[in-house]
Amino acid sequence: MAMIQWFPGHMHLTQKAIAERIKAIDVVVELLDARLPGSSANPMLATLTQGKPTLKVLNKQDMADPERTALWLAHYNALPGTRAIALDASMSAPAKALLGACHALAPNRGGLAKPMRVLICGIPNVGKSTLINTLAGKRATKTGDEAGVTKLEQRIAIAPDFYLYDTPGLLWPRIIVAKSGYNLAASGAVGRNAFDEQEVALELLDCLKTHYPTLLEARFKLQGVAQMADEQLLEALGRQRGALQSGKGVNWQKAAEIVIYDFRSAVMGRITLETPDEFAQWLATGQKLDAERQLKKDAIELDRKIRFKQVPRPASRR
Numbered sequence: 001m002a003m004i005q006w007f008p009g010h011m012h013l014t015q016k017a018i019a020e021r022i023k024a025i026d027v028v029v030e031l032l033d034a035r036l037p038g039s040s041a042n043p044m045l046a047t048l049t050q051g052k053p054t055l056k057v058l059n060k061q062d063m064a065d066p067e068r069t070a071l072w073l074a075h076y077n078a079l080p081g082t083r084a085i086a087l088d089a090s091m092s093a094p095a096k097a098l099l100g101a102c103h104a105l106a107p108n109r110g111g112l113a114k115p116m117r118v119l120i121c122g123i124p125n126v127g128k129s130t131l132i133n134t135l136a137g138k139r140a141t142k143t144g145d146e147a148g149v150t151k152l153e154q155r156i157a158i159a160p161d162f163y164l165y166d167t168p169g170l171l172w173p174r175i176i177v178a179k180s181g182y183n184l185a186a187s188g189a190v191g192r193n194a195f196d197e198q199e200v201a202l203e204l205l206d207c208l209k210t211h212y213p214t215l216l217e218a219r220f221k222l223q224g225v226a227q228m229a230d231e232q233l234l235e236a237l238g239r240q241r242g243a244l245q246s247g248k249g250v251n252w253q254k255a256a257e258i259v260i261y262d263f264r265s266a267v268m269g270r271i272t273l274e275t276p277d278e279f280a281q282w283l284a285t286g287q288k289l290d291a292e293r294q295l296k297k298d299a300i301e302l303d304r305k306i307r308f309k310q311v312p313r314p315a316s317r318r
């Protein structure tokens, strides 16, 4: 199976803009999807933000498994210079928690002479516009856009001494963890032409039958899902929901879309696709494979240079 990759564009502009802005920033707020915190993080951000204190906001907590959200909060709160809170769009006053956490991370900032300057970052669809709108108390930005639409940088005053800067453009991670690609696609963060719904649905079912079998059984009126193969499960729920094509059995595409849609709209219940430990293992495997790929690429490049005499042939190859 190919790794899901997606390049929403404007990345270089965004990186440049963050690098310029970061000097006058006190706290970086990274919005994560509480259903897939590890996969929705951007590993490049830490380099770009040069070790500034970071607040991880696990957004959309209303759709995530509260027990797993607690694990992620504990994981992030144990990291140096990092705090974490969970939020969702239904909260009437998320500003209080956010302001409190930022002040704890940069206690020397505050008051009109030294206002708190916060940069807010997050991958597409994580809920950045929604949160900014709520914080600003008015419709400051557009929400509900197709993943991948750029917005201009803007400054929003949440309190007289608290400024929020929105990141212009998009910062999208290079996906080196195969599972992250599937989880991001399932969540709706990846543009719909960049992945195969059936592959994503099978991966999603694999996770759901292992960790949330009762939710899956209740939603699709099935039994013994934990013992079923992923394909068998997709077929069974496709039949159950009438995703059929005349004379040819189950309509796999339709069945896959149903699973993905049900996950995105949280109708099965509150689900989180990864724990900190699981994600750490995926990341270690992904990094190892990525390093091996890089070594192979370097060897091919060296061979090419030797062939075109751009570098001398090493003594070991003479």
Ligand code: G4P
Binding pocket: 059, 060, 061, 062, 063, 087, 088, 089, 090, 122, 123, 124, 125, 126, 127, 128, 129, 130, 131, 142, 143, 144, 145
């Ligand atoms: P972005 O700026 O980061 O790209 O994301 P945006 O705010 O546009 O939000 C993306 C989708 O996520 C929106 O749904 C939004 O309503 C939903 N959303 C944001 N925060 C939360 C949350 O805390 N909980 C839940 N359950 N959903 C949240 P949409 O279907 O794309 O648009 P619409 O339903 O708002 O029209």
